[in-house]
Amino acid sequence: MKRFIIIGATSSIAEHCARLWIAEAPINLTLVGRDASRTKSIADDLKVRSPGSAITVVSGNLVEPESIQRLVNQILKDGNADCALIAHGSLADQSACQQDLALTAEELSINGISPVLFAEAIANSMVRAGHGTLGVIGSVAGDRGRKSNYVYGAGKGLVARYAQGLQHRLAGTGVTVTLIKPGPTRTPMTAHLGDSGPSLADVAKVAATIVSGMEKRRNVVYAPRRWWVIMMIIRHLPRFIFNKMDI
Amino acid sequence: MKLSSWGRLSDDNYPATVLSREIGNQQLTPSDNGETSIVYGMGRSYGDVCLNPGGGVYLSNGLDRLCSFDATSGELICEAGVLLKDIQTLFSAKGWMLPVTPGTQYVTVGGAVANDVHGKNHHSHGCFSSHINWIRLARTDREDFVCSPTKEASWFNATTGGLGLTGIIKEVSLNLRRVSSCWLDTETLTYSSLAEFSQISKDSEDDWEYTVSWIDCNSRKHNRGIFIRANHSQSGAESTPTKSRLRVPLVPPLSLVNRMTLTAFNQAYFLSQKQKSGMGKSHYQSYFYPLDGILDWNRMYGPKGFYQYQLVVPYESGMPAIKAILHEIAVSGQGSFLSVLKTFGDAPSPGLLSFPMEGLTLALDFPNRGDITLQLFRRIDAIVAEAGGRLYPAKDARMPAELFTAGYPHLPEFLLYRDPGLSSGFSKRVMGW
Numbered sequence: 001m002k003r004f005i006i007i008g009a010t011s012s013i014a015e016h017c018a019r020l021w022i023a024e025a026p027i028n029l030t031l032v033g034r035d036a037s038r039t040k041s042i043a044d045d046l047k048v049r050s051p052g053s054a055i056t057v058v059s060g061n062l063v064e065p066e067s068i069q070r071l072v073n074q075i076l077k078d079g080n081a082d083c084a085l086i087a088h089g090s091l092a093d094q095s096a097c098q099q100d101l102a103l104t105a106e107e108l109s110i111n112g113i114s115p116v117l118f119a120e121a122i123a124n125s126m127v128r129a130g131h132g133t134l135g136v137i138g139s140v141a142g143d144r145g146r147k148s149n150y151v152y153g154a155g156k157g158l159v160a161r162y163a164q165g166l167q168h169r170l171a172g173t174g175v176t177v178t179l180i181k182p183g184p185t186r187t188p189m190t191a192h193l194g195d196s197g198p199s200l201a202d203v204a205k206v207a208a209t210i211v212s213g214m215e216k217r218r219n220v221v222y223a224p225r226r227w228w229v230i231m232m233i234i235r236h237l238p239r240f241i242f243n244k245m246d247i
Numbered sequence: 248m249k250l251s252s253w254g255r256l257s258d259d260n261y262p263a264t265v266l267s268r269e270i271g272n273q274q275l276t277p278s279d280n281g282e283t284s285i286v287y288g289m290g291r292s293y294g295d296v297c298l299n300p301g302g303g304v305y306l307s308n309g310l311d312r313l314c315s316f317d318a319t320s321g322e323l324i325c326e327a328g329v330l331l332k333d334i335q336t337l338f339s340a341k342g343w344m345l346p347v348t349p350g351t352q353y354v355t356v357g358g359a360v361a362n363d364v365h366g367k368n369h370h371s372h373g374c375f376s377s378h379i380n381w382i383r384l385a386r387t388d389r390e391d392f393v394c395s396p397t398k399e400a401s402w403f404n405a406t407t408g409g410l411g412l413t414g415i416i417k418e419v420s421l422n423l424r425r426v427s428s429c430w431l432d433t434e435t436l437t438y439s440s441l442a443e444f445s446q447i448s449k450d451s452e453d454d455w456e457y458t459v460s461w462i463d464c465n466s467r468k469h470n471r472g473i474f475i476r477a478n479h480s481q482s483g484a485e486s487t488p489t490k491s492r493l494r495v496p497l498v499p500p501l502s503l504v505n506r507m508t509l510t511a512f513n514q515a516y517f518l519s520q521k522q523k524s525g526m527g528k529s530h531y532q533s534y535f536y537p538l539d540g541i542l543d544w545n546r547m548y549g550p551k552g553f554y555q556y557q558l559v560v561p562y563e564s565g566m567p568a569i570k571a572i573l574h575e576i577a578v579s580g581q582g583s584f585l586s587v588l589k590t591f592g593d594a595p596s597p598g599l600l601s602f603p604m605e606g607l608t609l610a611l612d613f614p615n616r617g618d619i620t621l622q623l624f625r626r627i628d629a630i631v632a633e634a635g636g637r638l639y640p641a642k643d644a645r646m647p648a649e650l651f652t653a654g655y656p657h658l659p660e661f662l663l664y665r666d667p668g669l670s671s672g673f674s675k676r677v678m679g680w
């Protein structure tokens with residue numbers, strides 16, 4: 001059985017990826033979340049869907065470096081993962097961050113530093129094993145900073161630059177790093193945005209795009225795919241136009 | 248969020264809250280201005296049981312997890328937003344299926360409970376709620392609790408078929424059944440009178456688990472139709488057919504369903520089925536869910552949407568009533584492509600407001616042509632009332648309060664269990680709140 005690991009397993013996007021993976025064939029799956037009971041309820045669902053899969057739940061703090069090290073040691077002591085997805089993140093309240101440095105630091109840690117530390121530890125194990133696919137969820141928000149969410153965007157941008165470097169380092173090895181950039185998606189993270197917010201993609205479809213992109217060992221996956229074009233345009237907009245936009 | 252039900256008769260904006268398993272009654276309390284809400288599942292009801300003009304909605308798509316499955320007894324515990332399609336797909340591969348399923352699988356478990364849906368095997372398996380062990384109900388005015396046919400049974404009876412008005416169904420324990428195959432052995436027969444339909448129905452009751460018939464409601468001459476009966480095949484696993492994925496891509500400016508297309512379609516359908524009469528084999532997806540093959544088919548009725556009218560009348564008074572109704576419709580030139588005529592067996596429904604009762608049930612679609620459609624309904628209402636029958640709330644967008652009250656004698660008892668924080672377009676229309 002192939003071994004899969006999901007960090008931030010209670011993420012709705014990650015949960016839907018897991019459903020697709022287990023639907024293909026029974027797998028050995030480790031779900032890592034900060035809250036044991038919420039993570040277990042996902043494990044229960046996946047077990048009903050795939051009784052042949054071996055599913056374990058590991059919980060702990062996903063932000064503190066010592067805790068990350070402990071968690072990674074615990075997960076990897078049983079061997080390397082064929083596939084890992086790092087999914088956790090928090091849609092920071094931009095205006096609150098502007099008033100509160102501690103909060104800004106916290107948001108940068110959860111969206112930027114934490115996923116990078118997990119990726120680094122897991123990538124090293126994949127390098128030793130000589131193979132593996134590592135997916136890290138960034139965001140379209142990491143492609144260009146904008147006033148309405150640049151603290152979140154900066155965390156995601158950190159992930160993007162890190163993934164780029166790791167891809168450079170691992171080029172030509174059996175290890176693939178996939179940077180995943182979802183567009184706005186209907187999940188608990190965006191539930192508060194309501195009608196005034198952006199139109200939201202269906203989470204199951206976003207997950208299907210991610211799973212297929214990782215399977216094809218893509219370096220970058222936009223989900224839904226059309227965000228590739230949209231972000232290409234936004235990235236290249238001249239500053240004098242961009243600065244006039246209320247986004 | 249903009250929401251419509253399946254009939255597409257309205258398209259209003261609602262404040263929407265996604266339900267999650269962690270949500271407790273504190274978060275469910277009616278809003279300060281006394282505004283009530285209703286759960287919206289997949290919106291496969293045709294009228295306003297899942298809508299709430301002037302109020303809010305709870306979306307059950309956040310409750311989409313399976314909790315456990317016992318492969319010995321067939322007990323499945325799952326959250327209320329799980330789709331019947333997911334259950335059928337996942338478990339039919341292992342030899343288990345839902346014992347009762349409606350004519351579309353794009354329906355949530357909660358919606359199936361709240362309308363106490365029926366399938367083509369009512370005479371052998373009863374309604375959806377006949378196969379439920381327990382329901383976990385959340386209320387806006389008290390903590391979550393579990394009700395079952397033996398524990399808090401009155402709550403159970405109010406909630407099955409309770410149109411989402413007794414609380415929010417969070418979790419359900421239901422029994423799947425073993426099936427010998429995902430394929431069905433079918434037999435297609437034609438009939439050219441209601442008497443003949445009756446005879447075939449009666450003859451099929453003991454030996455055929457599933458029965459259904461399509462009746463041509465446009466023919467003034469005689470009541471012709473196609474009767475299809477089926478049993479699960481005895482042979483085991485066979486391949487699943489490849490799905491055709493058609494979709495009505497947009498809403499045409501006018502209804503594509505009119506007198507001309509109707510007559511032509513019904514004629515063509517009748518003849519094509521007649522050719523197929525005799526024994527055959529059908530996968531459950533095409534036998535149970537023939538319309539699911541065309542996504543968004545409800546768009547073909549155009550921007551004004553359409554009504555469905557489903558009635559049941561007791562056997563004794565039934566045949567003349569059905570005949571009179573079909574006559575009214577044929578004369579009116581309105582009416583639908585595929586009208587469904589079926590029998591319900593004598594299995595009691597636990598639900599106080601469950602629709603099925605022993606007798607004949609007829610379901611018809613009508614393009615919304617405004618007043619003339621509503622006038623036709625009033626004429627049919629009179630026939631249904633006279634025959635001691637009732638209409639199905641899941642399909643209704645217009646029945647008068649008197650017809651509802653007359654058709655559902657347990658209504659006064661039901662009202663004791665209503666959740667003060669919940670109401671729907673339907674409840675406002677026929678119950679006054």
Ligand SMILES: Cc1cc2nc3c(=O)[nH]c(=O)nc-3n(C[C@H](O)[C@H](O)[C@H](O)COP(=O)(O)OP(=O)(O)OC[C@H]3O[C@@H](n4cnc5c(N)ncnc54)[C@H](O)[C@@H]3O)c2cc1C
Nearest residue numbers: 288289290291292349350355357358361364365410411416
């Ligand atoms: C093509 C087609 C064929 C059909 N065939 C049949 C058939 O053969 N037999 C039959 O009986 N019906 C049939 N129906 C009707 C359909 O099965 C019912 O309307 C069903 O209840 C729809 O489920 P839903 O999930 O879409 O619920 P909705 O339509 O969204 O809601 C239905 C009711 O359930 C309530 N509800 C939903 N979820 C919850 C919850 N979690 N807690 C509390 N209340 C809840 C809603 O408030 C509402 O009152 C058919 C419909 C279509 C479109």
Ligand SMILES: NC(=O)c1ccc[n+]([C@@H]2O[C@H](COP(=O)([O-])OP(=O)(O)OC[C@H]3O[C@@H](n4cnc5c(N)ncnc54)[C@H](OP(=O)(O)O)[C@@H]3O)[C@@H](O)[C@H]2O)c1
Nearest residue numbers: 008010011012013062087088089090139182184185187189
């Ligand atoms: N939804 C979108 O529109 C969108 C768009 C672009 C990118 N993304 C990214 O996609 C990923 C998945 O998000 P989602 O949409 O699936 O949202 P989600 O369902 O709300 O999941 C968020 C996940 O992050 C975890 N998390 C949040 N704060 C945490 C913290 N301080 N410590 C540990 N874990 C924490 C949550 O854990 P708990 O369950 O324990 O709270 C949960 O697992 C995130 O990285 C997000 O930034 C989402």
